[in-house]
Amino acid sequence: MDLFEYQGKQYFARFDIPVSAGGYADTVDAAVAEADKAGYPVVVKAQVQVGGRGKAGGIKLANDATEARTHAENILGMDIKGHVVRRIWVEHASDIAKEYYASFTLDRSAKKHLAMVSAKGGVDIESVAEEDPGAIAKMHIDPVDGLTEADARRLVADAGLDAEAVEGAVDILQKLWRCYVEGDADLVEINPLILTDDGKVHALDAKVTLDDNAAFRHPEWEEFRGVAQLDPREARAKEKGLQYIGLDGSVGIIANGAGLAMSTLDVVNQVGGSAANFLDIGGGANAETMTDALEVISTDDKVKSIFINIFGGITKGEDVANGIVEALGRVKLTAPIVIRLDGTNAEQGRAILA
Ligand code: GDP
Ligand code: MN
Numbered sequence: 523m524d525l526f527e528y529q530g531k532q533y534f535a536r537f538d539i540p541v542s543a544g545g546y547a548d549t550v551d552a553a554v555a556e557a558d559k560a561g562y563p564v565v566v567k568a569q570v571q572v573g574g575r576g577k578a579g580g581i582k583l584a585n586d587a588t589e590a591r592t593h594a595e596n597i598l599g600m601d602i603k604g605h606v607v608r609r610i611w612v613e614h615a616s617d618i619a620k621e622y623y624a625s626f627t628l629d630r631s632a633k634k635h636l637a638m639v640s641a642k643g644g645v646d647i648e649s650v651a652e653e654d655p656g657a658i659a660k661m662h663i664d665p666v667d668g669l670t671e672a673d674a675r676r677l678v679a680d681a682g683l684d685a686e687a688v689e690g691a692v693d694i695l696q697k698l699w700r701c702y703v704e705g706d707a708d709l710v711e712i713n714p715l716i717l718t719d720d721g722k723v724h725a726l727d728a729k730v731t732l733d734d735n736a737a738f739r740h741p742e743w744e745e746f747r748g749v750a751q752l753d754p755r756e757a758r759a760k761e762k763g764l765q766y767i768g769l770d771g772s773v774g775i776i777a778n779g780a781g782l783a784m785s786t787l788d789v790v791n792q793v794g795g796s797a798a799n800f801l802d803i804g805g806g807a808n809a810e811t812m813t814d815a816l817e818v819i820s821t822d823d824k825v826k827s828i829f830i831n832i833f834g835g836i837t838k839g840e841d842v843a844n845g846i847v848e849a850l851g852r853v854k855l856t857a858p859i860v861i862r863l864d865g866t867n868a869e870q871g872r873a874i875l876a
Contacts, residue, residue: 523732526569528611529746530728537701539694540724544613553594554587556612562586563615566593570605578602583615604770621714623647626702634662639681644714669699690723706736755822762814771796774819774828778803778837786831798825805836812845820853830861839863839871
């Protein structure tokens with residue numbers, strides 16, 4: 523589960539990682555009230571789960587209530603790369619002397635955790651990695667040993683952070699590591715991690731992905747969940763127990779198995795199309811699942827065509843075909859459907875479709 527920035531900051535705060543005081547708001551009036559509470563100047567920040575909000579105009583500085591109101595009016599409802607802003611976060615503005623980067627994530631190929639620290643923060647870390655890879659200090663952390671204080675010091679030294687920032691950064695890295703491990707995250711990222719004019723180190727942004735496999739030991743995650751499901755398509759899919767992720771394109775995709783679904787997205791992209799979603803109906807998909815899948819896809823008005831890619835293993839071709847036929851009876855579909863059906867009982871399935 524991906525958290526919004528403000529939720530990530532709430533999560534950080536549980537591990538004593540310093541963040542700015544602020545509050546969230548869903549209306550302009552509530553935003554101004556939060557701004558008054560935080561104390562001017564404030565930053566008004568769009569809460570969408572996509573990077574580069576700053577460049578898109580989703581992050582604005584306000585010196586007084588009038589400016590806060592104007593920014594809140596502009597940002598609420600704004601579309602940032604296909605994500606509509608329904609909530610904003612308002613926090614007391616920081617005086618930035620330097621912007622750094624820090625993260626922990628899982629490096630699956632190394633079978634270890636990966637720490638990354640850079641003195642080049644505040645910008646897209648992918649472009650730093652491309653243009654100036656030496657500017658990112660990296661360290662693999664053995665999951666059994668964990669991150670030691672010495673590791674944190676070496677990372678900070680390798681990244682070349684300013685002398686005034688060293689102690690604060692070492693402290694935050696250790697707390698961020700605890701947040702990552704005890705907080706059961708797959709990713710914790712602070713970009714920018716800032717050094718303020720008065721010498722404090724502090725998280726200005728938060729990107730946290732929680733490991734859903736650990737949800738059973740975190741009943742407190744429920745509070746994040748309601749909000750994190752704001753995409754109505756994803757909410758509907760979740761109700762039906764489907765593995766669905768909404769995307770911005772026009773080709774609705776249904777496949778069985780996450781690998782086949784991802785390959786299907788790639789293939790659609792390669793031939794110049796763009797996927798409207800990822801949808802894996804799983805190994806033992808039956809008629810009911812197929813109907814649910816088509817129902818969810820048909821509620822997305824960006825969908826102009828539907829591509830169903832099924833390789834029958836456990837899934838039987840006739841079940842898939844019956845599901846499609848049944849769904850056509852239940853759902854009003856205007857988009858043309860292209861079906862690739864192969865594997866177990868594909869012949870029977872195709873006969874039913876014919
Ligand atoms: P992102 O663009 O989605 O990564 O959003 P961030 O939260 O990282 O903010 C983008 C940029 O806005 C930061 O790198 C800062 O330069 C600027 N910014 C954010 N908060 C503040 C603040 O409190 N004070 C100042 N001066 N700039 C800020
Ligand atoms: Mn950022």
